[in-house]
Amino acid sequence: MQLPWNALDCVLLDMDGTLLDLHFDNHFWLEHLPARYADKHGFTLQHAKAELYPLFAAQQGQLSWYCLDYWARELDLPIVGLKREIMHLISLRDDAAAFLQALQHSGKRVLLITNAHRDSLSLKLERVELAPYFERLISAHDYGFPKEQQAFWQALVSDTGIDPARSLFIDDSLPVLRSAQRFGVAQLLAVRQPDSQKGPKDTEEFAAVEDYRALLSGL
Template identity: 40%
Template sequence: MKDSINWKSIKTILLDMDGTLLDLHFDNYFWQEYLPVHWGKMHNMGADVAKAQLKDWYSEEAGTLSWYCLDFWTDRLKFDVLQLKADVEHLIQYRPYAESFLEKLRADTNYRVIMVTNAHENLIKMKVDKTGIDNYFDKIISSHTIGHAKEDQAFWQKFQLENPFELDQTLLIDDNLTVLRAARTFGIENLLTISKPDSQNEEQDPEEFNAISSFEDINF
C-alpha cells in the first residue's frame, strides 16, 4: 500500500513513539500480564483476579494523563512501576523498518521531525537508553510536560503555541485513533495510523484513517 501523503507539502512530521515507532508489545505485555501477576503476588491474589481488578482501574483512567503517568500508578499500586518495567526492557524494540525510516528522515533536511508522545518522561528515558531513538528527532515532547494528554485539544493548542507549525504542512503518524481524531479536530490535515501496533496482537481496524503496515510503505 502507498502512504497517500503529498510529501511535497510536508514540512513538519510529528511521530508518536509506542505502537508507532516502537513495538507496543512491550507496553501491552507489561500492563496486561507482567504487572498484574507481580501485583497479585504482593496481595496474595490469583493472576486472573488481579488482571480483572487492574483492567477496571485502567479503564477508569483510559485516555487521561493519569493512565500514561508512572507516578500515578506507582502511587496507586504502592510500588515502583518504572523499576518493574526495567525487568522486561528486553522487549523494547523498533517496529518493522521504523529505524531505517527515521534514518532516512534525519538525512533529509526538508523536514522538522518531532516526537509527540503520551509516555512519561522517565519511560522515554528508558526507551532512549535502550534504542537511541532520540538521535532522530529535533525535539521530543511528552504530554506530561505539556500537562494534557494528546487526546485533549489543550495538548495541541499548547504544543502549537510552543512549536509553531502550519496545519496543512504537518503530518502526524500515531497508532491511537482517538489521538488522530483529536489532531484532526485541531486541524492537522495529514494523518496516518498503524495497522499492527503490537507485533503479537491482531491488526487494528484503522476505521476512517489510512494505515501503514510497516514504514516500508512510506515513500517520500
C-alpha cells in the same frame, strides 16, 4: 502509499505502537504488572487482573493513565523498576529505521510527541537510540494534557511553531488521531499492527501504515 511530501514541512511521530513495538507495553500492563500486584497481595493472577483492569479502563484517555507516578501511588508498586524487569522486550519496529533515516536527511522538522511519562521515555531510550532522529522529544506531561485533548495541540503549536496544515502525524491511537484531525493536522496515518504479537487492527476512517518503507517515495 504516496504522501504529498512537497506540501509537508513537519513530521510528528508517536512512539509506542508507532515506532516501537507495542508488545512491551501491552505485556507490562496486561500481564507483568498484574502478576507483580498479585505477588504483593497474595492474590491469584486472575483476581489481580479483575481488580486492575477496571482501574486502567477508568483512566484511559486521561493524562493519569500514562503517568507512572500516579500508578506508583495508586498501587504502591515501583512501576519504573517493574518496567525495567522486562525492558528486553522494548524494540524498534523492523520497518521504522529506514523511515527515520530518510526523514533525518529530508530537511523536514521531525518531532516525537508521546503521551508516555518522561520516566518511561527515558527507559525506552536506553534500549533504542531514537533521539538523534528528532529535533525534539516531547512528552504530553510537559504540557499537562494528553494528546486526546485539544489543549495538547494548542500547547504544541505555541511551543514549537509548527503549522498543522503542513504537518503529517502518525499514531496508533484512533482517539488521538481524531483529536489531531479536529485540530486541523493535515495528513494523518494510523498503524495497522502496533503490536507484533497481535493481528492487524481496524483503523476505521484512517489510512494506515503497514510498512514505513512504503512512505519513502517522494521523500
